Amino acid sequence: MAGELVLLDFWPSPFGMRSRIALAEKGIPYEYREEDLRNKSDLLLQMNPVHKKIPVLIHNGKPVCESVIQVQYIDEVWHDKAPLIPSDPYQRAVARFWVDFIDKKIYELGSKIWKTKGEEQANAKKEFIECLKLLEGELGDKTYFGGESLGYVDVALVPFYSWFYAYEKCGDFSIEAECPKMIAWVKRCMQKESVAKSLPDQEKVYEFILQLKKVFGIE
Amino acid sequence: MSKAKLVILDCWVSPFCMRVKIALNEKGLEYEAQAEDLFGGKSELLLSSNPIYKKVPVFLHDGKPLCESSIIVNYIDETWSSPPLLPPCSYGRAQARFWADFIDKKVFDACGNIWRSKGEVPVEAKKEFIEILKQLEEALGDKDYFIGTTFGFVDIILIPLTSWFFAVEKIGGFTVEAECPKFSNWMKRCLQRESVAKVVPPPEKVYEFVLMFRKMQGID
Numbered sequence: 001m002a003g004e005l006v007l008l009d010f011w012p013s014p015f016g017m018r019s020r021i022a023l024a025e026k027g028i029p030y031e032y033r034e035e036d037l038r039n040k041s042d043l044l045l046q047m048n049p050v051h052k053k054i055p056v057l058i059h060n061g062k063p064v065c066e067s068v069i070q071v072q073y074i075d076e077v078w079h080d081k082a083p084l085i086p087s088d089p090y091q092r093a094v095a096r097f098w099v100d101f102i103d104k105k106i107y108e109l110g111s112k113i114w115k116t117k118g119e120e121q122a123n124a125k126k127e128f129i130e131c132l133k134l135l136e137g138e139l140g141d142k143t144y145f146g147g148e149s150l151g152y153v154d155v156a157l158v159p160f161y162s163w164f165y166a167y168e169k170c171g172d173f174s175i176e177a178e179c180p181k182m183i184a185w186v187k188r189c190m191q192k193e194s195v196a197k198s199l200p201d202q203e204k205v206y207e208f209i210l211q212l213k214k215v216f217g218i219e
Numbered sequence: 220m221s222k223a224k225l226v227i228l229d230c231w232v233s234p235f236c237m238r239v240k241i242a243l244n245e246k247g248l249e250y251e252a253q254a255e256d257l258f259g260g261k262s263e264l265l266l267s268s269n270p271i272y273k274k275v276p277v278f279l280h281d282g283k284p285l286c287e288s289s290i291i292v293n294y295i296d297e298t299w300s301s302p303p304l305l306p307p308c309s310y311g312r313a314q315a316r317f318w319a320d321f322i323d324k325k326v327f328d329a330c331g332n333i334w335r336s337k338g339e340v341p342v343e344a345k346k347e348f349i350e351i352l353k354q355l356e357e358a359l360g361d362k363d364y365f366i367g368t369t370f371g372f373v374d375i376i377l378i379p380l381t382s383w384f385f386a387v388e389k390i391g392g393f394t395v396e397a398e399c400p401k402f403s404n405w406m407k408r409c410l411q412r413e414s415v416a417k418v419v420p421p422p423e424k425v426y427e428f429v430l431m432f433r434k435m436q437g438i439d
Contacts, residue, residue, distance in 0.1 A: 050321060050354060059310075062310060064310070064313045064317075065317055066316075066317060066320055069313050069316045069317055069320065070313075072312075072313070072316070073309055073310070073312075073313045076309040076312070077309050089294055089297040089298045090280070090283060090285070090294070092294070092297065093285050093290050093291070093293065093294040094285075096287075096290045096293065097285070097286060097287055097290055100287055100290065101271065134271065
C-alpha cells in the first residue's frame with residue numbers, strides 16, 4: 001500500500017510540515033525533496049500546474065496538492081495507524097471548521113506581523129492573539145485538540161510554532177505571556193518525535209525571515 | 220427554536236446556502252430553511268451558532284450547529300450516504316476536494332472584482348474571471364460532471380456561484396457562453412436537475428439584488 005511516496009517541500013513551510021508530521025505519525029517512509037522556490041523544478045510545475053506551490057505529495061506518480069487535503073488523504077489511505085481525523089461525522093466537521101479557521105487566519109496575520117509596522121502591525125498582533133485565544137477555548141482542558149492523541153487540528157496548527165519566535169521578535173511581544181495555554185499545548189506536541197523532527201529550529205526560521213525582509217526591502 | 224430536525228439558517232441569494240440546500244435535496248432530506256435578514260438584523264440563533272463569523276449558512280442537525288458550506292456538504296454526505304456525493308476512492312476524493320478548494324479560493328472573489336467595480340470594469344478582472352472558468356473547463360474535460368458521470372460534490376460547490384454570472388456578464392459586458400461554451404453546457408446540465416432548479420434563483424433576480432447592493436454601497 002505504501003508504494004512510492006515523494007513530498008515536494010520547502011523547509012520553513014508550515015504547510016509542508018503538516019504532511020511531514022502526518023507521515024511521521026503513521027511511520028510511513030517517503031522521499032523528501034527540497035524545492036528552491038526561486039527556481040521551481042519541472043516536477044513541481046508538472047505536478048501542481050494550477051497553483052505551482054509546495055507541498056505536493058506524489059503517491060505512485062499521482063499528485064495530491066494542498067496540505068489539508070494531503071493530511072486527509074494520508075489519514076484515509078493509512079487508516080490503520082495513528083488516526084488523525086475523528087471517526088464521528090460531527091466531530092470531523094468541527095475539526096475541519098477549526099483547520100479552515102487556522103488556514104484563513106494564522107498564516108496571513110502572522111505574515112502581517114513580520115511584514116508591516118505601526119498601526120497595521122499592531123492590529124495584526126491584536127487579531128493574531130485573539131485567534132490564538134479562540135483556539136485555546138476550543139482546546140479547553142484536553143491534552144490535544146484531538147483529545148488524548150494528536151489529531152487533525154493539532155497537525156494543522158503546531159507547525160506555526162516554528163514561526164512564533166520570528167513573529168515575537170518582529171512584533172516585539174510574547175505569545176507565551178498572552179496565551180500560556182497555547183504554549184503549554186505546543187510543548188506537549190513537541191515532545192512527540194513526529195512533531196519535533198518535522199519542525200525546523202525557530203532561530204533558523206527567524207534568520208530566514210530576516211533574509212526575506214532584506215529581499216523585499218522591508219525594514 | 221424550530222422542532223425540525225434539520226434546519227438551515229439561510230439567505231435566498233447566498234450561493235453558499237444554495238450548496239447546502241442542493242446537497243439536502245440530492246439526499247431526499249426534509250429540512251426547514253429559516254430566512255435571515257442580513258441587512259436588517261441577524262437572529263440570535265445565527266449569532267450564537269456562528270459566533271466567529273456570524274454568517275450564513277449555518278446547518279443545525281438536532282440543534283447542533285455546523286458552519287462553512289463546503290464542510291456542511293461534506294458532513295451531509297458522510298451522515299446520509301445515499302446517493303454518494305464524493306467518489307469512493309481516496310485519490311478521487313482528494314481530487315474533488317482540490318477543485319472545491321480552488322473554487323472556494325477563486326470564483327466568488329473574481330465575480331466580486333467585476334460586479335463591485337465602479338465605472339469601467341478593469342480588463343484584468345474580466346481576464347482573470349475567464350481564465351478561472353477555462354481552468355475549470357479543463358478539469359471538466361469531456362465529462363458530464365466534474366468527477367465523472369454522476370452529479371457530485373464539486374458540481375454542488377460550483378453551480379450556485381453561477382447564479383451570479385448573469386450579473387457579472389451584464390456589468391462586465393461579456394457572456395460565459397461565448398468565452399467558455401463547455402462550461403456553459405455544464406451549467407445548463409446541472410440546472411436541469413430538480414435538486415438544483417428548486418434552489419437556484421432566476422439569474423435576473425440575482426442581478427436585481429446586485430444592482431440594489433451596488434446602490435447601497437454607493438457604487439452606482
